[in-house]
Amino acid sequence: VxxxxxxxxxxxxxxxxxxxxxxxxxxxxxxxxxxxxxxxxxxxxxxxxxxxxxxxxxxxxxxxxxxxxxxxxxxxxxxxxxxxxxxxxxxxxxxxxxxxxxxxxxxxxxxxxxxxxxxxxxxxxxxxxxxxxxxxxxxxxxxxxxxxxxxxxxxxxxxxxxxxxxxxxxxxxxxxxxxxxxxxxxxxxxxxxxxxxxxxxxxxxxPESPRFLYIVRCQEHQAKRGEQEVGDMLAEMKEEKRKMEMERKVSILELFRSPLYRQPIIISILLQLSQQLSGINAIFYYSTSIFIKAGVQSPVYATIGAGVINCAFTVVSLFLIERMGRRTLHMLGLGGMCICAVIMTMALALLDSVPWMSYICMLSIFGFVAFFEVGPGPIPWFFVAELFSQGPRPAAMAVAGFSNWTANFIIGMGFQYVADLCGPYVFLIFAVLLLFFLIFTFFRVPETRGKTFDQIAANFNERSVGGMMDMDMDMDLDKPSTELDYLGEESIN
The missing domain is CATH 1.20.1250.20 (MFS general substrate transporter like domains)
Known part of the structure; x- marks a missing residue:
C-alpha cells in the first residue's frame, strides 16, 4: 500500500x-x-x-x-x-x-x-x-x-x-x-x-471502519466512500469477506473448543498476561513508595521522571515496530525487563549497607519502564487484532481484554500484601514470570509485520502439527489460503 x-x-x-x-x-x-x-x-x-x-x-x-x-x-x-x-x-x-x-x-x-x-x-x-x-x-x-x-x-x-x-x-x-x-x-x-x-x-x-461496513454490514458502497486507498484495501477485504462467509460468527466458548482458534487465543491471552504480570503496574501504582524506600529525595518527581521515560520509549517503539517486527521487540522488552528486575532486587536488598545503591535502584526502575514500552506495552493489544479475522475478532478482543483487566485487578489488589511479605525480593517473582513469557514468545508467537490478515492465518496453517495434508497447496504465504480454515490449526495435544 x-x-x-x-x-x-x-x-x-x-x-x-x-x-x-x-x-x-x-x-x-x-x-x-x-x-x-x-x-x-x-x-x-x-x-x-x-x-x-x-x-x-x-x-x-x-x-x-x-x-x-x-x-x-x-x-x-x-x-x-x-x-x-x-x-x-x-x-x-x-x-x-x-x-x-x-x-x-x-x-x-x-x-x-x-x-x-x-x-x-x-x-x-x-x-x-x-x-x-x-x-x-x-x-x-x-x-x-x-x-x-x-x-x-x-x-x-x-x-x-x-x-x-x-x-x-x-x-x-x-x-x-x-x-x-x-x-x-x-x-x-x-x-x-x-x-x-x-x-x-x-x-x-x-468514517465508520470500512472493514466493518464491508465485511460485517455488507455495504460495499459505504466502505469505498470511507476508504481512500481503495484498490489494495478492497482486494484484501474482499478476500477476507469471502473467507468470513465460509466461517460463522464465533462465540467465546468456540474460541477455546475449536482447534482452529485454540492456539491463536492462547497466544493472545498469554501476551495480555505478559503485559500485566510483568510488574509494570506494581511500579505505577506504588512508584512513590518504592522511590521513598530507595531513599530518593523527591519521590513524586522521580515518579514523573518514570512517566516521561514511559512516553519517550513508546515513541521509540513507534519507529522500531515496522522495522524490527512485533515478535523481536516483544522479546527484547521482556528480556530487558527481566534483567532490570533482577538488578532492582539486588539493589533494594543491599540498600541499607550500600547507600549509593539507591541510584542503581532508580536506574533499574527507569530501565524497566523503558523496556516495557519497547515491547510488552504496545504489542499485545494489536497482536490480537492481527491474529484473528473478522469472524472471531470481536470475541477474541473480548477474551483478551478480560484477561488483561483481570490480571490488572489481581496486581492492584495483591501487590502490596506480597511486597510486605517478600520485601525487596518481590521483583524476583516478576523476573521469573518475565523469563517464562520470553520463552513462550520465542517458541510460540509468529511474526505478523507487513502481512495481511490472510497471510498471518496461512502462517498458522504452516506451523500446525498433525494432519491437514490436503492443505499443502495453501501453504505458500504469498497466496491467500482458500480453505474453510481461516487460522486453521490442528490442536497440539
Missing part, C-alpha cells in the same frame, strides 16, 4: 479522535496515585460527619482499596461485552455512546467531595472503569481496521502512546502545587470529561 496516498486529513482526524479514548484510559490509571492522602482525609471527614467518630483505619484501608480496584472490575465487565457492543453498534457509534459512561463517571467523582459521599466516588470509579474497558478494546480495533497494512504497526502503537501520555498528564496535574491539593482534587478527577467532550465533538466527522 502506498502509505503517502492513504494519510488524508480525515484519516488523521479519525486516528486522533479514536486515541482520545486511550488518553482518557491512561489518565484514569494515573490520576488516583497522587491525591491518595487528601481523598482519605475527605473519607474520614465524611465518616465523622455521619457517625460522629473518626473512621476506623481498617475501614479506611478497605474503602481506599475499593476506590482503586473497582476501576478494574468495571473494566473487566465491560471488556467482556466488547464483542457484542462493537458488532451491534459498529465501532464508531460504540465509541460515541461509550462516552456517556465517561461523562457520568467523571461527574460523580468530581462532585463526591461537595456531596460528602465516598459512595459517589466509588461508583464514579466503577463507571469510568467500564468506559475504559470498552475504550481499551474499541480504539485498537478501530485504528487497526482503518489503517493500511504498511502503517498498522506504527498506528497500533499510538494506542499505547496515548495511554502513557494520559498517565503522565495525570501525574503532573496531581502535583500538590497544581491540582493535587485538598481543595482541588475533585477538579483533578473531573478533568477526565475534557477528552470525552472532544471525542464526542469529533466522532460525527469520522
Amino acid at each position: 502506498n502509505s503517502k496516498a492513504t494519510v488524508t486529513g480525515t484519516f488523521v482526524l479519525s486516528v486522533f479522535t479514536a486515541v482520545l479514548g486511550s488518553l482518557e484510559f491512561g489518565y484514569n490509571i494515573g490520576v488516583i496515585n497522587a491525591p491518595q492522602k487528601m481523598i482519605e482525609q475527605d473519607y474520614n471527614a465524611t465518616w465523622l460527619q455521619r457517625y460522629g467518630e473518626p473512621i476506623p483505619s481498617g475501614t479506611l484501608t478497605s474503602l481506599w482499596s475499593l476506590s482503586v480496584a473497582i476501576f478494574s472490575i468495571g473494566g473487566m465487565l465491560s471488556a467482556f461485552c466488547l464483542g457484542f457492543v462493537s458488532e451491534w453498534l459498529g465501532r464508531r457509534k460504540a465509541m460515541l455512546i461509550n462516552n456517556l459512561f465517561a461523562f457520568i463517571g467523571g461527574s460523580l467523582m468530581a462532585l463526591s467531595k461537595l456531596c460528602r459521599s465516598f459512595e459517589m466516588m466509588i461508583l464514579g470509579r466503577f463507571i469510568i472503569g467500564a468506559y475504559c474497558g470498552l475504550a481499551s478494546g474499541l480504539t485498537p480495533m478501530y485504528v487497526g481496521e482503518i489503517a493500511p497494512t504498511s502503517l498498522r504497526g506504527a498506528l497500533g502503537t499510538l494506542h499505547q502512546l496515548a495511554i502513557v501520555t494520559g498517565i503522565l498528564i495525570a501525574q503532573i496535574l496531581g502535583l500538590e502545587v497544581l491540582l493535587g491539593s485538598q481543595e482541588l482534587w475533585p477538579v483533578l478527577l473531573g478533568l477526565t470529561v475534557v477528552p470525552t467532550v472532544l471525542q464526542m465533538s469529533f466522532l460525527p466527522f469520522c
Whole structure:
C-alpha cells in the first residue's frame, strides 16, 4: 500500500479522535496515585460527619482499596461485552455512546467531595472503569481496521502512546502545587470529561471502519466512500469477506473448543498476561513508595521522571515496530525487563549497607519502564487484532481484554500484601514470570509485520502439527489460503 496516498486529513482526524479514548484510559490509571492522602482525609471527614467518630483505619484501608480496584472490575465487565457492543453498534457509534459512561463517571467523582459521599466516588470509579474497558478494546480495533497494512504497526502503537501520555498528564496535574491539593482534587478527577467532550465533538466527522461496513454490514458502497486507498484495501477485504462467509460468527466458548482458534487465543491471552504480570503496574501504582524506600529525595518527581521515560520509549517503539517486527521487540522488552528486575532486587536488598545503591535502584526502575514500552506495552493489544479475522475478532478482543483487566485487578489488589511479605525480593517473582513469557514468545508467537490478515492465518496453517495434508497447496504465504480454515490449526495435544 502506498502509505503517502492513504494519510488524508480525515484519516488523521479519525486516528486522533479514536486515541482520545486511550488518553482518557491512561489518565484514569494515573490520576488516583497522587491525591491518595487528601481523598482519605475527605473519607474520614465524611465518616465523622455521619457517625460522629473518626473512621476506623481498617475501614479506611478497605474503602481506599475499593476506590482503586473497582476501576478494574468495571473494566473487566465491560471488556467482556466488547464483542457484542462493537458488532451491534459498529465501532464508531460504540465509541460515541461509550462516552456517556465517561461523562457520568467523571461527574460523580468530581462532585463526591461537595456531596460528602465516598459512595459517589466509588461508583464514579466503577463507571469510568467500564468506559475504559470498552475504550481499551474499541480504539485498537478501530485504528487497526482503518489503517493500511504498511502503517498498522506504527498506528497500533499510538494506542499505547496515548495511554502513557494520559498517565503522565495525570501525574503532573496531581502535583500538590497544581491540582493535587485538598481543595482541588475533585477538579483533578473531573478533568477526565475534557477528552470525552472532544471525542464526542469529533466522532460525527469520522468514517465508520470500512472493514466493518464491508465485511460485517455488507455495504460495499459505504466502505469505498470511507476508504481512500481503495484498490489494495478492497482486494484484501474482499478476500477476507469471502473467507468470513465460509466461517460463522464465533462465540467465546468456540474460541477455546475449536482447534482452529485454540492456539491463536492462547497466544493472545498469554501476551495480555505478559503485559500485566510483568510488574509494570506494581511500579505505577506504588512508584512513590518504592522511590521513598530507595531513599530518593523527591519521590513524586522521580515518579514523573518514570512517566516521561514511559512516553519517550513508546515513541521509540513507534519507529522500531515496522522495522524490527512485533515478535523481536516483544522479546527484547521482556528480556530487558527481566534483567532490570533482577538488578532492582539486588539493589533494594543491599540498600541499607550500600547507600549509593539507591541510584542503581532508580536506574533499574527507569530501565524497566523503558523496556516495557519497547515491547510488552504496545504489542499485545494489536497482536490480537492481527491474529484473528473478522469472524472471531470481536470475541477474541473480548477474551483478551478480560484477561488483561483481570490480571490488572489481581496486581492492584495483591501487590502490596506480597511486597510486605517478600520485601525487596518481590521483583524476583516478576523476573521469573518475565523469563517464562520470553520463552513462550520465542517458541510460540509468529511474526505478523507487513502481512495481511490472510497471510498471518496461512502462517498458522504452516506451523500446525498433525494432519491437514490436503492443505499443502495453501501453504505458500504469498497466496491467500482458500480453505474453510481461516487460522486453521490442528490442536497440539
